[in-house]
Amino acid sequence: MQKVIRLVVLYFALAGLVAHLSALTVYLFFPGVIYKVQERMVERFNDSFPMLAAMAGTIPVEYDLESELQQVLPPWQPQAGTPMSPGEIRIGTRLFPNLQEAVKALRDGDTLMIGPGIYEEAFLLTASNTRIIGNGAVHIRNKATGGKGAMVIRGHNTLIRNIECSGISVSDRNGACVRLEGKNIILDHVYFHDSDQGLLTGYTPGIMRIHDSRFVKLGRGGRAHGVYVGGGELYISNSIFAAARGSGHEIKSRAAVNEIRNSLLTSLSSDDSRLVDISNGGKLVITDSVLHQGPGTTNGDVIGFALEDNKRNNQLQITNNLFILERDGPNYLLHTRQKYDLSNVRGNVIVGRDASGSSEGSITFPDRKKAGIGDYPALPDRTDASADTSGLQWQ
Known part of the structure; x- marks a missing residue:
């Protein structure tokens, strides 16, 4: 017994x-x-x-994302550029009836000038060292080519400036305003929104620079994101990434080098995932920025680092940022698979409770009131479009 x-x-x-x-x-x-x-x-x-x-106090608060966006984001302001007639499209002195014909006519080193208007067209660019410049309110929308995106870029060293793009969606759920299949691109003062994806690249996209731009309400089904970079180097400055949807990340990158400076990243009340997902690790710099994890986000992580692959010489520098953690549930400022040197994760201001243990060396506040920040959804703006733009030209 x-x-x-x-x-x-x-x-x-x-x-x-x-x-x-x-x-x-x-x-x-x-x-x-x-x-x-x-x-x-x-x-x-x-x-x-x-x-x-x-x-x-467990009954959820009703949120209005569109109202929040209007409160937090200043109205989009297209750049005037060169005076052009509505619908005018030209390369030098040559005029074209539509974007597709103009893009086909581009040769290496050409500049395509687009006048104000709404263009329900998509195009494939094969020339290199080209510039696509919007002048006034230029809006490309609702069309994709090759089941890929509105602007499919196979050439190298491309500059796209002052273009609004929206309504891009394909059956594979990854339609992009810009699909980069070549190498090296600059996106300067672009506004990509309400599409599957803003920017999507291949595995070897070279150097990507995003400056003074806005990516809003992008993402679909957890496989499309505001920006989805497959490799190379990614440099973001003075830009806004807001309200990714469908469990998409505001920024998902497999680049070896990732730098985010003077920018605003916010969920607001969207059902996004991480604000920043650096899937394969590498070098990550986030500085002088505001990162806001909203109440409706589907992921507890603000930043995910090397969660899918961990074979690089990983470096983290996350300094002088404002983090506002307001997810309904645990909030993790930084999620990694293993321990890293966090000596350069410091000097931040963290509002809310960080469960990841990444707050050492930073100033913490339990809530907005104690931090002196306005009521939800108010957010400080650290973007400054007047910052140095000397890096926005190909040498």
Whole structure:
């Protein structure tokens, strides 16, 4: 009898150990499962006990994303550029009836000038060292070519300036305003929004620079993002990335070097995922920027680093930023698979609770009021379009 009792005790002890180890594994490596269980428990509590939920403050607040965007983002201002007639399209002195014919006529080193207007066209560019310049309010929308995007770029060293693009969607759920298949691109003062994706590249895109630009309400089904870079080097300055949707990231990059400076990244109340996902690691610099994790984001991580691949010489520099962590659930400023040197993750201001342990060397506040920031959705603006633009020309 005693032997049976010992076996029963041993069984329950082993079962308890296995259960605890399993729970710990889920907590450490699959935190999203914990969040979803927690969220469903809160939802059931709200449905079953509405009066208690109201007293406990667990009933979700109603948000209005469009209103938030209007409050937080200044109106888009196209650049006047060279005076041109509406619908005028030219290369030098040659005029063209539409964008497709003009782009086909581009030769290496040419500049395409586009006059104000709405262009429901898409094109494939094969020439190199070209410039595509919008003058006034130039809006390309609602058309994709080759099932890829509105502007498919196979040439090298391309500059696109002062172009608005929207309504780009394809059956593969990754239609992009710009699909880069060549190398080296500059996006200067562009406004990409309400599409599957803003910028999508291949594995060897060279150097990509994004300056004084705006990427808003982009993403689809967790596989398209505001920006999705497959390699190379990515440099972002004085730009806004806001309200990615469908569990998309504002910025997803496999580039070896990633630098984000003087920019605003915010979820607001969208159902985005991470603000920054540097999938394969490498060098990551984020400085002098505002990163706001909103209440509706589907991922607890603000920044994900080397979560898919970890074979590079990884370096982190995250300094002098403002982080506002307002997700309904745990917030992780930085999520990595292994420990890194965090000596250069410092000098930030963190509003809200960071569960990742990345707040050492930074100033922390429990909420907006204590930090002296206005009520939600107010956000400071650290973008400065007048900053140095000398790096925006190909040598």
